[in-house]
Amino acid sequence: MNIGIIGTGSLGRMLIEGFIEQKICQPDQIYISNRTIEKMQKIKSIYPLINLADNNKCVLEKADWIFICVKPLDLPFVFQETGTSFPDNKLIISTLLAPGLEYLDSLIKGKVLRIYPSITQSTGHGVMLVAFGKRVIETEKRELLDCFNRLGKAFEISERYFRIAGDITSCGPAFMAYMTASLANTAIEHGLDKSLALDMAGETMLGTALLLKEKQLSFEQMINQVATPGGCTAAGVQILARDLSPIIADLFQATREKEKEIINNVTESMQNLF
Numbered sequence: 001m002n003i004g005i006i007g008t009g010s011l012g013r014m015l016i017e018g019f020i021e022q023k024i025c026q027p028d029q030i031y032i033s034n035r036t037i038e039k040m041q042k043i044k045s046i047y048p049l050i051n052l053a054d055n056n057k058c059v060l061e062k063a064d065w066i067f068i069c070v071k072p073l074d075l076p077f078v079f080q081e082t083g084t085s086f087p088d089n090k091l092i093i094s095t096l097l098a099p100g101l102e103y104l105d106s107l108i109k110g111k112v113l114r115i116y117p118s119i120t121q122s123t124g125h126g127v128m129l130v131a132f133g134k135r136v137i138e139t140e141k142r143e144l145l146d147c148f149n150r151l152g153k154a155f156e157i158s159e160r161y162f163r164i165a166g167d168i169t170s171c172g173p174a175f176m177a178y179m180t181a182s183l184a185n186t187a188i189e190h191g192l193d194k195s196l197a198l199d200m201a202g203e204t205m206l207g208t209a210l211l212l213k214e215k216q217l218s219f220e221q222m223i224n225q226v227a228t229p230g231g232c233t234a235a236g237v238q239i240l241a242r243d244l245s246p247i248i249a250d251l252f253q254a255t256r257e258k259e260k261e262i263i264n265n266v267t268e269s270m271q272n273l274f
């Protein structure tokens with residue numbers, strides 16, 4: 001089976017690394033294309049056997065599973081080039097937050113699904129949300145889910161929940177990194193050396209994740225084990241309990257509004273082209 005990646009930005013690159021590092025396929029089974037050629041050449045310098053396609057159409061011809069990893073407003077240009085009619089043995093896999101499956105299923109003659117991956121999955125950990133279009137059959141679903149589960153955990157859910165779940169899983173790594181960096185930055189303001197603070201923050205984030213995973217601690221157990229009764233962690237947690245909720249509520253609202261804006265813009269630009 002050959003894998004195609006259209007768009008080798010952050011996410012396309014993560015998928016390439018994940019497929020190769022988790023031994024889902026060999027580099028010579030992957031065909032990639034990107035608007036800016038230099039970006040693909042960098043990937044080829046790491047994986048010399050990977051295939052650089054001359055254009056997106058070549059990826060469609062060579063690959064069986066084709067992951068589209070461009071930004072939503074670039075999608076119309078991809079379909080303008082490749083057309084929207086694909087043979088039944090190809091699976092078109094959109095990583096985009098818009099358009100939705102109903103639109104894709106009506107536009108594309110062929111099999112389509114949506115995934116919402118996480119940048120962390122090149123490590124074999126992280127969450128991929130999955131929703132299948134109506135023409136994907138059961139054996140294909142199983143094969144896809146088996147593959148995605150080797151890149152962390154795949155959750156087949158209604159795409160209606162992609163936004164709120166995605167705030168934890170796909171946007172989450174950025175949000176968690178921001179919050180951890182904020183701890184480090186404040187420590188720097190209080191006089192700790194910058195590289196020490198950042199190193200400490202990263203190591204602590206990794207240790208926290210491993211403890212949750214390997215010892216199966218719940219978040220609550222983790223907090224309770226750290227927060228010695230009457231100690232300083234408990235004092236800090238009280239501040240978070242008092243002040244964090246409205247900030248997180250604003251964050252969910254902001255991602256939802258941005259998603260709506262992107263959906264409207266992409267729908268309009270698709271309608272202008274098709």
Ligand SMILES: NC(=O)C1=CN([C@@H]2O[C@H](COP(=O)(O)OP(=O)(O)OC[C@H]3O[C@@H](n4cnc5c(N)ncnc54)[C@H](OP(=O)(O)O)[C@@H]3O)[C@@H](O)[C@H]2O)C=CC1
Pocket residue numbers: 006007008009010011012033034035036039056069070071072074077078095096097116117118119170171
């Ligand atoms: N980053 C993430 O963690 C996640 C991203 N996604 C989704 O994945 C998609 C990609 O996101 P991300 O990787 O962050 O974005 P990037 O901007 O990093 O990557 C997009 C890539 O698409 C390329 N591209 C644009 N137009 C074309 C075209 N016509 N043909 C071929 N390649 C093209 C761009 O090329 P160029 O080098 O010229 O800019 C760029 O490398 C988005 O739709 C996003 O919503 C979903 C979940 C998580």
Ligand SMILES: O=C(O)[C@@H]1CCC=N1
Pocket residue numbers: 097166170171
């Ligand atoms: O920021 C974005 O829009 C994409 C989707 C989730 C992560 N990156």
